[in-house]
Amino acid sequence: MSIILSTHLVEDVEDLCENIIILINGQIRKAGTTEQILQELQGRVFEIPEKQAQAFGDSVYIESHFKKENEPMARLVVLEENLNLAETYSPFSI
Numbered sequence: 001m002s003i004i005l006s007t008h009l010v011e012d013v014e015d016l017c018e019n020i021i022i023l024i025n026g027q028i029r030k031a032g033t034t035e036q037i038l039q040e041l042q043g044r045v046f047e048i049p050e051k052q053a054q055a056f057g058d059s060v061y062i063e064s065h066f067k068k069e070n071e072p073m074a075r076l077v078v079l080e081e082n083l084n085l086a087e088t089y090s091p092f093s094i
Contacts, residue, residue, distance in 0.1 A: 044078040
């Protein structure tokens with residue numbers, strides 16, 4: 001049996017799903033077990049100022065928006081293999 005769960009909360013996915021598919025704009029971007037996907041995303045999730053996040057366009061997926069010390073921030077996932085944000089920002093631990 002298959003059940004479709006739509007969420008951006010990693011905790012929900014970890015607790016409920018064995019296999020996941022990540023869709024962005026209707027396109028499958030990643031598919032595999034929860035462990036495989038989380039391992040692939042290590043070092044590719046960042047929390048950076050929202051203005052800078054928007055400048056990356058389709059090279060990133062902005063997963064959420066929030067404020068940190070009153071500054072608008074975005075948590076994003078790097079989609080393009082050749083985009084290395086780790087040179088400027090520290091990866092977010094998932």
